[in-house]
Amino acid sequence: MYNGLILERFQNPRFAGGLRGANGTGKVGNDECGDVVKIYILVDDAGIITNAKFKAYGGVCTIVACDIACELLIGKTLEDALRISNNDILEEMRSVPDSKEYTASLAEEAIKNAVEDYYKRKEREERKQQEN
Amino acid sequence: MGRKVYLDNAATTYVSSEVLAEMLPCFNAIYGNSNSLHSFGREASAIVDRARDRIAHAINAAKSNEIYFTSGGTEADNWAIKGLAHAYSNKGKHIITSQIEHHAVLDACKQLEEEGYEVTYLPVDKTGLVNIVDLIHSIRKDTTLISIMAVNNEVGTIQNIKAIAKIAHDYGIIFHTDAVQAVGAIRLDVQDMEIDAMTLSAHKIFGPKGVGCLYLKNGIRIESLIVGGSQERAKRGGTLNVPAIAGFGKAVEIAVRDIVINQQKLRSIRDYFLRSVNEKIEYVHLNGHPQQKVNGIVNLSFEMVDKESLLMLLDMDGVAVSTGSACTSNSVEPSHVLKAMGIEDVLANGSIRFSFSKNISKSDIDYVVEVLEKDVAKLRSISALTKAGRK
Numbered sequence: 359m360y361n362g363l364i365l366e367r368f369q370n371p372r373f374a375g376g377l378r379g380a381n382g383t384g385k386v387g388n389d390e391c392g393d394v395v396k397i398y399i400l401v402d403d404a405g406i407i408t409n410a411k412f413k414a415y416g417g418v419c420t421i422v423a424c425d426i427a428c429e430l431l432i433g434k435t436l437e438d439a440l441r442i443s444n445n446d447i448l449e450e451m452r453s454v455p456d457s458k459e460y461t462a463s464l465a466e467e468a469i470k471n472a473v474e475d476y477y478k479r480k481e482r483e484e485r486k487q488q489e490n
Numbered sequence: 491m492g493r494k495v496y497l498d499n500a501a502t503t504y505v506s507s508e509v510l511a512e513m514l515p516c517f518n519a520i521y522g523n524s525n526s527l528h529s530f531g532r533e534a535s536a537i538v539d540r541a542r543d544r545i546a547h548a549i550n551a552a553k554s555n556e557i558y559f560t561s562g563g564t565e566a567d568n569w570a571i572k573g574l575a576h577a578y579s580n581k582g583k584h585i586i587t588s589q590i591e592h593h594a595v596l597d598a599c600k601q602l603e604e605e606g607y608e609v610t611y612l613p614v615d616k617t618g619l620v621n622i623v624d625l626i627h628s629i630r631k632d633t634t635l636i637s638i639m640a641v642n643n644e645v646g647t648i649q650n651i652k653a654i655a656k657i658a659h660d661y662g663i664i665f666h667t668d669a670v671q672a673v674g675a676i677r678l679d680v681q682d683m684e685i686d687a688m689t690l691s692a693h694k695i696f697g698p699k700g701v702g703c704l705y706l707k708n709g710i711r712i713e714s715l716i717v718g719g720s721q722e723r724a725k726r727g728g729t730l731n732v733p734a735i736a737g738f739g740k741a742v743e744i745a746v747r748d749i750v751i752n753q754q755k756l757r758s759i760r761d762y763f764l765r766s767v768n769e770k771i772e773y774v775h776l777n778g779h780p781q782q783k784v785n786g787i788v789n790l791s792f793e794m795v796d797k798e799s800l801l802m803l804l805d806m807d808g809v810a811v812s813t814g815s816a817c818t819s820n821s822v823e824p825s826h827v828l829k830a831m832g833i834e835d836v837l838a839n840g841s842i843r844f845s846f847s848k849n850i851s852k853s854d855i856d857y858v859v860e861v862l863e864k865d866v867a868k869l870r871s872i873s874a875l876t877k878a879g880r881k
């Protein structure tokens with residue numbers, strides 16, 4: 359059902375877990391549907407994503423799609439991160455059963471939410487500084 | 491490679507050596523067509539007759555000719571539902587079944603609905619039992635058939651078959667039961683239980699795949715599903731699969747002969763497994779009936795864990811389990827059985843079926859629980875759900 363790359367990555371995800379000091383978090387899904395995904399990013403002052411991690415409640419492809427999303431994120435600018443599409447993730451997964459293609463879209467949405475969360479947090483901080 | 495433990499015996503079993511020994515001569519030594527008149531045919535026919543006798547005896551059928559061999563449980567279920575509904579359509583076009591039946595029954599009912607039949611799918615309670623009062627209320631003047639499975643394949647709940655059959659007959663309705671998971675697990679006596687039609691399969695009881703039968707009480711009419719020959723009293727066409735039938739007969743004979751000792755073993759394996767899991771793993775729920783269930787099937791829900799991910803991690807550790815029935819494990823939807831039982835989606839999504847065989851040892855269970863504990867912990871450590879979210 360799943361190719362070797364997916365199985366290997368599922369067994370040994372490289373970016374699973376929480377991320378200390380993350381300044382952007384993107385959450386997608388709810389437990390009713392069976393998939394909940396969180397992607398954490400750490401963005402430096404120059405706007406480069408220096409680290410990314412994920413947590414996922416879901417099947418094999420959900421976990422692998424998130425792991426790949428994190429790998430794609432690291433080293434990218436926020437603008438480039440927003441350009442990562444579900445197709446980019448599917449390409450890295452090589453072959454995915456039709457019924458599991460949605461997992462790449464979940465990961466894409468989580469990326470977008472994480473970047474958006476980073477911008478929101480930054481805006482809030484800047485406003486606070488101005489008020490002070 | 492490392493250790494392997496097979497805990498998916500409700501999906502299928504291996505063929506036991508006793509059964510295999512019964513089958514092997516039928517591939518090349520006794521190879522006649524059991525319908526042929528010559529000695530080769532008569533020899534094969536004798537093998538089929540013996541298998542028929544063994545099965546009839548095991549379920550206490552009044553006559554051996556009430557056993558009709560099929561290609562398996564799925565065909566027998568399809569045949570019973572469609573064949574009985576069609577044969578009695580002049581009396582009415584209403585059928586009663588339950589929401590937790592195997593898809594062989596449910597999908598056959600769906601086809602009948604397309605033909606204009608009406609089907610009542612009875613709900614079940616949280617333990618998986620059909621409510622007898624609901625059943626009585628659903629009976630109509632035009633009800634011709636009630637089909638309720640004896641033992642559920644996902645959670646192992648045992649229905650009150652005798653009581654249901656009694657009610658069916660009080661109203662002059664035919665009663666069919668899918669007993670694929672029941673044979674060898676509980677006593678089946680078609681006369682005492684007043685069963686009119688019953689589905690059996692070989693490959694869940696150490697027999698070969700691709701063979702099963704429909705028990706049909708003499709006097710009950712049925713329309714053929716498969717035509718093209720006078721086999722099986724002209725009710726089911728097709729050359730008989732003699733080796734498989736020979737193995738099936740032996741498998742049923744052994745399953746019923748050894749039922750007491752096998753069930754004792756299974757019960758002690760199951761109890762040891764459940765005790766160990768409860769000791770080592772938190773946030774686990776047992777699905778199904780607390781007592782009225784077979785010993786060989788355990789269905790557990792692990793909070794904060796997805797069933798597919800857990801199944802795959804266990805597989806990588808050499809432990810074979812299943813998420814619901816094997817036929818639906820490729821689908822993403824939660825099990826129709828757990829849904830009908832009213833199990834929350836978030837728990838149904840984390841449900842795994844462990845089904846044992848008599849050969850599983852204590853040390854096998856120790857190994858399974860060890861890797862289960864590790865794999866559940868691993869998935870929980872990266873799960874986006876938390877205990878706090880559940881409480």
